Amino acid sequence: MTAVVDTLPETERYARAVESSKRVRWDIEKDVIRGRRFDTGHKFLPDGLSLAGAFATLSPGERRFVSQIQGRTYAKIFGLVERFINAKVLELSHDHWFGDQTALEALVRFSDEELKHQALFRRIDAMIGDVLPSGYRFDVDANAVAHAVLGKSTWAVLALTLDIELFTLLHYTQSIAADAELSEIFKDVFLYHWKEESQHAILDELELVRIDSGMTADARDRAVDELIQLVAAVDGILQAQASADAEYFAATCGRPVDDAEARAIGAAFLKAYRWQYIHSGVQHRRFGTVLGSLITEAQAQRLKAALATLQ
Numbered sequence: 001m002t003a004v005v006d007t008l009p010e011t012e013r014y015a016r017a018v019e020s021s022k023r024v025r026w027d028i029e030k031d032v033i034r035g036r037r038f039d040t041g042h043k044f045l046p047d048g049l050s051l052a053g054a055f056a057t058l059s060p061g062e063r064r065f066v067s068q069i070q071g072r073t074y075a076k077i078f079g080l081v082e083r084f085i086n087a088k089v090l091e092l093s094h095d096h097w098f099g100d101q102t103a104l105e106a107l108v109r110f111s112d113e114e115l116k117h118q119a120l121f122r123r124i125d126a127m128i129g130d131v132l133p134s135g136y137r138f139d140v141d142a143n144a145v146a147h148a149v150l151g152k153s154t155w156a157v158l159a160l161t162l163d164i165e166l167f168t169l170l171h172y173t174q175s176i177a178a179d180a181e182l183s184e185i186f187k188d189v190f191l192y193h194w195k196e197e198s199q200h201a202i203l204d205e206l207e208l209v210r211i212d213s214g215m216t217a218d219a220r221d222r223a224v225d226e227l228i229q230l231v232a233a234v235d236g237i238l239q240a241q242a243s244a245d246a247e248y249f250a251a252t253c254g255r256p257v258d259d260a261e262a263r264a265i266g267a268a269f270l271k272a273y274r275w276q277y278i279h280s281g282v283q284h285r286r287f288g289t290v291l292g293s294l295i296t297e298a299q300a301q302r303l304k305a306a307l308a309t310l311q
């Protein structure tokens with residue numbers, strides 16, 4: 001996003017999001033999958049996301065397997081977060097029904113794209129299931145998570161969503177680093193997801209600022225606490241999944257893994273997941289700029305202190 005676009009009137013920013021959304025529109029089968037299958041000779045997530053180096057005891061082949069397990073979890077986590085993001089976007093669209101019709105169109109397209117992304121990630125999950133050993137588990141219910149998240153204030157949900165959409169953009173830039181072993185299908189997943197998420201990040205920001213402008217200082221202060229609670233809830237999911245994925249690795253890697261190594265592998269999974277799903281977004285320059293313009297220094301410190309516990 002350029003500085004010139006930042007200063008455009010809101011209605012013009014919604015219009016640009018609609019224009020871009022139409023221009024980049026893609027199809028799951030025709031553009032992303034293109035009749036291909038996953039090959040376990042490839043990494044599914046790039047080293048910069050899987051934190052391959054953190055898995056100190058593993059061989060290069062085992063690290064590749066870890067990137068494939070993480071690739072499946074990537075599909076599962078996005079399927080999960082896009083469920084509540086879409087519900088929130090549909091709810092927000094209500095505010096524009098009889099107002100700015102361009103803003104309404106931008107949110108309708110946003111919702112439509114998130115439904116498509118969920119279908120893409122279900123497809124990717126099934127395709128990975130075809131090539132990896134059985135026994136993988138992801139025991140989190142997307143609807144139960146969505147209900148819990150949507151119980152928080154819109155401000156908190158939008159701030160979390162902005163974090164998510166921004167880290168999606170960063171994940172794409174990580175995936176384009178030169179790496180001959182990286183799966184071509186996964187590269188396309190990052191590329192095509194990024195194309196549509198770029199508009200979502202702008203719309204999150206517009207909606208967050210709009211909602212914020214109608215809030216009292218007290219309500220915003222409570223919303224900052226709710227954002228911290230939401231991040232902690234995300235972390236709870238990541239902790240459970242890091243354990244599940246470490247167990248799956250130990251059960252299917254084809255060699256014995258003792259308790260000490262199992263603990264180290266679990267810790268490395270958690271480190272990677274916290275990087276992928278929390279820190280890579282909140283460290284994004286735009287997240288700091290947008291949130292920093294809305295909250296006080298004391299609130300920013302509260303958030304920073306909470307994030308610092310997730311290392």
Ligand SMILES: [Fe+2]
Pocket residue numbers: 082113114117193197
């Ligand atoms: Fe998405």
Ligand SMILES: [Fe+2]
Pocket residue numbers: 085114165196197200
């Ligand atoms: Fe999105």
